[in-house]
Amino acid sequence: MNKNTKPLKYIFENHFHQTWNNIKHKFPKNLHSSIWNNVSKFLDCGDIFRGYTAFKCTKCSHMHIVGFSCKSRFCSSCGKIYAENWALKLKDELLDVEHIHATFSLPDGFCRNFFFYNRHKLVDLAKAAYQALKYSLKKLGIHSFGAIINIHTFSRNLDWNPHIHCIFTFGGYDKNQKWKNIKTIPYQVLRKSWQKCMFVVK
Structure with missing residues (x-):
């Protein structure tokens, strides 16, 4: 391995082609070209033969x-x-109030497989998470709140595991547009609401 080659890139350079031939049947055919394009971009990242910017020192003429x-x-x-840039941007946009993080997951098997073959439905899964939150918070008298919803499609071990990460305000505006703090989340209501909203997507 070249000392300048990062371990992950080395693995892809030497093993992806063979591995892909063994696993490509697991992915919908309409995704094959997208997977190849992204892997190719990754492998070509930083390759000066694909283009570069040159910086020259005005004193010693050294070229970088x-x-x-x-x-x-x-x-x-x-x-x-x-x-990192996305996180910094969000930091400036978040309301200066207490927030809470929630994860909306799917059971293994049919539910996850459905979204594997219907990727276009993932955006609806995010909307379902928001609707479940909206319904649950309304039970507490919250009619308007802030939420940031992000879709993750894989788990840490790289298995297909579509799930939603959500950061939302721990409180919100009531029907009179006055801010209302809350002490707890009705988790059972949220759980049942998420199950209902998730199945409506399908």
């Missing part, structure tokens, strides 16, 4: 060359930068 980045979220380098 930086290869163009792929800007793909799949890339371990570019994706990290994307995530």
